[in-house]
Amino acid sequence: MYKRMFIGDVLAKAGDLEGSKVRVCGWIHRIRDLGGVKFVIVRDRTGTLQTVFKKSELGEEVLEELEGLREECVVCIDGMLRRAPTKEGFEVAASSLTLLSRPLEPLPLEVHSSLKAGLTTRLKYRWLDARNPLVSGIFVLKAWVARKFREYYSSQGFVEIFTPKIVASGTESGANVFPVLYFDRVAYLAQSPQFYKQFAVIAGFERVYEIGPVFRAEPHHTVRHLNEYHSLDIEVGFIESYHDVMDYVEGFFRKLAEDLREVEDVLEAHQAPRIRIPESGAPRIPIRKAYEILESEYGKRIPYGEDLDPEGEKLLGSYVREKYNSDLVFVIDYPWRVRPFYAMRKDDEPEWTYSFDLLFRGLEVVTGGQREHRYERLRENLKDKGLKEEEFQYYLEFFKHGAPPHGGAGMGLERITMQILGLQNIREARLLPRDTERITP
Amino acid sequence: MYKRMFIGDVLAKAGDLEGSKVRVCGWIHRIRDLGGVKFVIVRDRTGTLQTVFKKSELGEEVLEELEGLREECVVCIDGMLRRAPTKEGFEVAASSLTLLSRPLEPLPLEVHSSLKAGLTTRLKYRWLDARNPLVSGIFVLKAWVARKFREYYSSQGFVEIFTPKIVASGTESGANVFPVLYFDRVAYLAQSPQFYKQFAVIAGFERVYEIGPVFRAEPHHTVRHLNEYHSLDIEVGFIESYHDVMDYVEGFFRKLAEDLREVEDVLEAHQAPRIRIPESGAPRIPIRKAYEILESEYGKRIPYGEDLDPEGEKLLGSYVREKYNSDLVFVIDYPWRVRPFYAMRKDDEPEWTYSFDLLFRGLEVVTGGQREHRYERLRENLKDKGLKEEEFQYYLEFFKHGAPPHGGAGMGLERITMQILGLQNIREARLLPRDTERITP
Structure with a gap:
C-alpha cells in the first residue's frame, strides 16, 4: 500500500x-x-x-x-x-x-505570476500570493531563522521564556503603545519583552530568550516598519560588559551564515548571496567614529549626538563591506539622549551608553546593550528622562533584591529575513502585515 | 585559565x-x-x-x-x-x-521557603519566588514542552508560522475579546490563531504550527483559567477525517511521555509520575457515550447536549485511568451547539460535530477537530449561529479559491505543564499571570 x-x-x-x-x-x-x-x-x-x-x-x-x-x-x-x-x-x-x-470564482490573482501584481493586491489576496513558491519560500526561510535562533541560544545555556504581552506601561513612556481595554482599566500592548526578560534574568533564569509578537503604535508608513512584528529577544546575566552581548549576537549570525546551505533552494530562487562575516569578527565602531567616517568618506553629515538615519546606515554598510568584507557592523556607544532610560551610561562619559545597534547589509536589525541594574542609578535615569517614577515602580521593584549585571538584545525576525533575501519591503517578510492601513486579512 | x-x-x-x-x-x-x-x-x-x-x-x-x-x-x-x-x-x-x-531591603519573601507563602504573595514578588528551584523547575519543564512540540511537528512536515495578534474580529462573536485602540479604529486581541492557521493551510503551507500568546477576556477567576496564556497550535490540510488530527495530537503526547526522562530532575522534585498512554492508543469516546458512563458509573448527570463540566472531566479521567490505564482520553463528537461556527458538522447527524477535546488526567488540555472548508456550508453555519456574515467576510474570502479539507488543534501550554507536574493552580505554570486582578508585575 x-x-x-x-x-x-x-x-x-x-x-x-x-x-x-x-x-x-x-x-x-x-x-x-x-x-x-x-x-x-x-x-x-x-x-x-x-x-x-x-x-x-x-x-x-x-x-x-x-x-x-x-x-x-x-x-x-x-x-x-x-x-x-x-x-x-x-x-x-x-x-x-x-x-x-475548486475555486468558486475567477481568481483575483494568478498564483504563478503573483509577483507581477502590486504589493497592495498581493497582500489583499495573500492566501493566493503565498501559494507562489517564490513567496512561500520567504516564510520557510523565516521559520528556519527562528529555528536557528533557538538552536543557537539553547546551545549557549539560554532557556525559553513566555512573557505577557498585556502590560501596565510602555517601556519608555506613553508614546507608541496601543491601549487595550483590560476589563475595567486601560492596559497596553508590549512594545518589547524588555522589562520581563530583565525580570527573568533577575528571577534567576540568567540566560533567557523569547520569540514573540511586539506592537509598535508608530504611524510611520515606510518599507522598514511594521506595527506588529516578531522579535527575537535575548537577555543574559553576569556579563562583564556589553561586548559579551555582542559576542552572543554575532554567534547567532555566524550560525546563520554557516548553516545557510540548509535553505539553499530559497536562496537560489531569490538569488541571495552568502552572509559575509570576517573570521576576526564583525567590526565594532563607536558612533562618534561613524559620524567621522560618514562625513569624510561620503560627505554625509549626521548631527553630533543623533541617531543614524537610513541613508547613514546604508552608507556605513557599504563602507564595512568594502573595508572589512563584512555584511555586519556593530555601531556602539550610542548617545544617552537617543536611548531608553534602562540603558547603562558609560562610567567615564555619562552622555554616552554601553549600547549598540547591529547593521546587516546597511539596515539596523538588532538593538542591544548593557542595562542599568543599580536601583539608584535607574531612578536617576528615569528622572533624567523626565519620566515619572510611579509609573515604573513595579519595574524598579525587581532591582531591590539582588540583580546581577546584565544585558541583551532584540532582533527583528522580519528584518533579518528581508536582508538575507534582499527583499525591498518588510511586508514581503510578514504573511499578514499590520500597518496603519491594514488589519485584514 | x-x-x-x-x-x-x-x-x-x-x-x-x-x-x-x-x-x-x-x-x-x-x-x-x-x-x-x-x-x-x-x-x-x-x-x-x-x-x-x-x-x-x-x-x-x-x-x-x-x-x-x-x-x-x-x-x-x-x-x-x-x-x-x-x-x-x-x-x-x-x-x-x-x-x-546586594538586597537593598529585607526580603519580602524568603526564597528557599517561598512555597510556604500564599500564592498572592508569591506572585507579587515573583522574581524572588522564581529563584526557588522548585519553582524555576516548572518553567524549565514548560520550555521543554515547547521544544518537544516544535521537534515533533517539524519531524512531521509542519512549518512554523507567525500570525497577527491584532485582528479585526473575534473567532466567534464580540464576546470574550479585549478591544485594542488601533490608530483611529477598534481592533481586538486574537483569542486564538484559529482563522490564521486555517489561512496558512489554505495559502499552501498545508501543515503549520505556532506557539504564541492568546487572549481571553473571560471574567472567570478559577484555578484553570488565565486571561493571557500560550497556546500550542497546529493545523493540517488534506486530512481524511478528524482522526488524523487526533493521531497528530496523540503523537505529540507520546513524544512527551517517551522523552520525559530528559527532565527527570524536575519530575522528581515535584514527585510527578510518568505519563501513561496505552500502546493501542488513547481511548476516543463519543460524548454521548461519556454521558452514559458518567451517569452509570458515578451517578453524575450532564444535561444531554451540554459540554462536560470540570467534575465530569475529572470523573472521566479516573474512569479511563482505571479501565484503560491511560492518562489521556479523547472525548469526540461534541454537540454543534457548544462548538464554534467553523466546526464541521457530522454528515449524518448535523447536530453533532467532527470535533474533540483531549483530557489529560481529567483536565481538558486540547481542543480540536475538522473545520468546515466548504464556502456555502460555512455561510450556513454562521447563519445558524446567529452571526453576521459581514463581520466574517474577510475570513470567508479565504475559502473561495481552493481550500483543502483540514483540521487542527489548540493546546494550552500552561495546562499541559500543570498536569505533568500535578500543580494545583494554573498560575503556578505562568511566570507572570494575567487575570482579572493582575496586570503587574
Whole structure:
C-alpha cells in the first residue's frame, strides 16, 4: 500500500520510487491540454510535479473530473512515477484523480505570476500570493531563522521564556503603545519583552530568550516598519560588559551564515548571496567614529549626538563591506539622549551608553546593550528622562533584591529575513502585515 | 585559565574538575557561620553548590566582603573543587569573592521557603519566588514542552508560522475579546490563531504550527483559567477525517511521555509520575457515550447536549485511568451547539460535530477537530449561529479559491505543564499571570 507523500519527498526518493505507484496532493499550478493528453502540474509547499493524463487510457469518471479542472483546484492524483524530460526529471503517469475543492470564482490573482501584481493586491489576496513558491519560500526561510535562533541560544545555556504581552506601561513612556481595554482599566500592548526578560534574568533564569509578537503604535508608513512584528529577544546575566552581548549576537549570525546551505533552494530562487562575516569578527565602531567616517568618506553629515538615519546606515554598510568584507557592523556607544532610560551610561562619559545597534547589509536589525541594574542609578535615569517614577515602580521593584549585571538584545525576525533575501519591503517578510492601513486579512 | 561555569556543568564534570580551580556565580541561597569557617551555598538556575570560606586563610578584603554577605546577594566565587559529604558530593574551597549586587531591603519573601507563602504573595514578588528551584523547575519543564512540540511537528512536515495578534474580529462573536485602540479604529486581541492557521493551510503551507500568546477576556477567576496564556497550535490540510488530527495530537503526547526522562530532575522534585498512554492508543469516546458512563458509573448527570463540566472531566479521567490505564482520553463528537461556527458538522447527524477535546488526567488540555472548508456550508453555519456574515467576510474570502479539507488543534501550554507536574493552580505554570486582578508585575 502506498501513501500520499509531499512532492519534495517523492523527488528526493525518486530513484527508489521509479516505477512505483505514488499519490501527490496539492493545488493545480498549471494545465496544458494537448487533446489526447493533459499535463497537470501539481504544487504543494515542497515543490511542483508534472502529472500526465492520457485520455485514451482513462475511465469515464476520471475524464469528466479532468474536464472541469482548472488552476488552483485542490486535488489528489495517483499514478506511476517515471522519468521525464521535465525540470524535476520525473513525472507521474496519472491513473486517478480526486477533486477536493475548486475555486468558486475567477481568481483575483494568478498564483504563478503573483509577483507581477502590486504589493497592495498581493497582500489583499495573500492566501493566493503565498501559494507562489517564490513567496512561500520567504516564510520557510523565516521559520528556519527562528529555528536557528533557538538552536543557537539553547546551545549557549539560554532557556525559553513566555512573557505577557498585556502590560501596565510602555517601556519608555506613553508614546507608541496601543491601549487595550483590560476589563475595567486601560492596559497596553508590549512594545518589547524588555522589562520581563530583565525580570527573568533577575528571577534567576540568567540566560533567557523569547520569540514573540511586539506592537509598535508608530504611524510611520515606510518599507522598514511594521506595527506588529516578531522579535527575537535575548537577555543574559553576569556579563562583564556589553561586548559579551555582542559576542552572543554575532554567534547567532555566524550560525546563520554557516548553516545557510540548509535553505539553499530559497536562496537560489531569490538569488541571495552568502552572509559575509570576517573570521576576526564583525567590526565594532563607536558612533562618534561613524559620524567621522560618514562625513569624510561620503560627505554625509549626521548631527553630533543623533541617531543614524537610513541613508547613514546604508552608507556605513557599504563602507564595512568594502573595508572589512563584512555584511555586519556593530555601531556602539550610542548617545544617552537617543536611548531608553534602562540603558547603562558609560562610567567615564555619562552622555554616552554601553549600547549598540547591529547593521546587516546597511539596515539596523538588532538593538542591544548593557542595562542599568543599580536601583539608584535607574531612578536617576528615569528622572533624567523626565519620566515619572510611579509609573515604573513595579519595574524598579525587581532591582531591590539582588540583580546581577546584565544585558541583551532584540532582533527583528522580519528584518533579518528581508536582508538575507534582499527583499525591498518588510511586508514581503510578514504573511499578514499590520500597518496603519491594514488589519485584514 | 578557567572560566565561570554553570553549577550544573561543574557537577556534571566534577570528577574531572576535582582539584581544579572553578568559578561559580549566582545568588546566595544559604549562609552558615561556624566562627572560623563560613559555609555559603550558591545557587544558579542549574543547581546549588556549597562554598567554604576558611577565615584564617583569607585576606583582609575577602573577610570584609564576607562579613556583609546575606541571602540573595549576587556573587561570583572562585576556589578549588573538592569532594565533600554534601548532597552534591562536592564543594568549593573558596579563595575569592566578588560581590556584584546586594538586597537593598529585607526580603519580602524568603526564597528557599517561598512555597510556604500564599500564592498572592508569591506572585507579587515573583522574581524572588522564581529563584526557588522548585519553582524555576516548572518553567524549565514548560520550555521543554515547547521544544518537544516544535521537534515533533517539524519531524512531521509542519512549518512554523507567525500570525497577527491584532485582528479585526473575534473567532466567534464580540464576546470574550479585549478591544485594542488601533490608530483611529477598534481592533481586538486574537483569542486564538484559529482563522490564521486555517489561512496558512489554505495559502499552501498545508501543515503549520505556532506557539504564541492568546487572549481571553473571560471574567472567570478559577484555578484553570488565565486571561493571557500560550497556546500550542497546529493545523493540517488534506486530512481524511478528524482522526488524523487526533493521531497528530496523540503523537505529540507520546513524544512527551517517551522523552520525559530528559527532565527527570524536575519530575522528581515535584514527585510527578510518568505519563501513561496505552500502546493501542488513547481511548476516543463519543460524548454521548461519556454521558452514559458518567451517569452509570458515578451517578453524575450532564444535561444531554451540554459540554462536560470540570467534575465530569475529572470523573472521566479516573474512569479511563482505571479501565484503560491511560492518562489521556479523547472525548469526540461534541454537540454543534457548544462548538464554534467553523466546526464541521457530522454528515449524518448535523447536530453533532467532527470535533474533540483531549483530557489529560481529567483536565481538558486540547481542543480540536475538522473545520468546515466548504464556502456555502460555512455561510450556513454562521447563519445558524446567529452571526453576521459581514463581520466574517474577510475570513470567508479565504475559502473561495481552493481550500483543502483540514483540521487542527489548540493546546494550552500552561495546562499541559500543570498536569505533568500535578500543580494545583494554573498560575503556578505562568511566570507572570494575567487575570482579572493582575496586570503587574
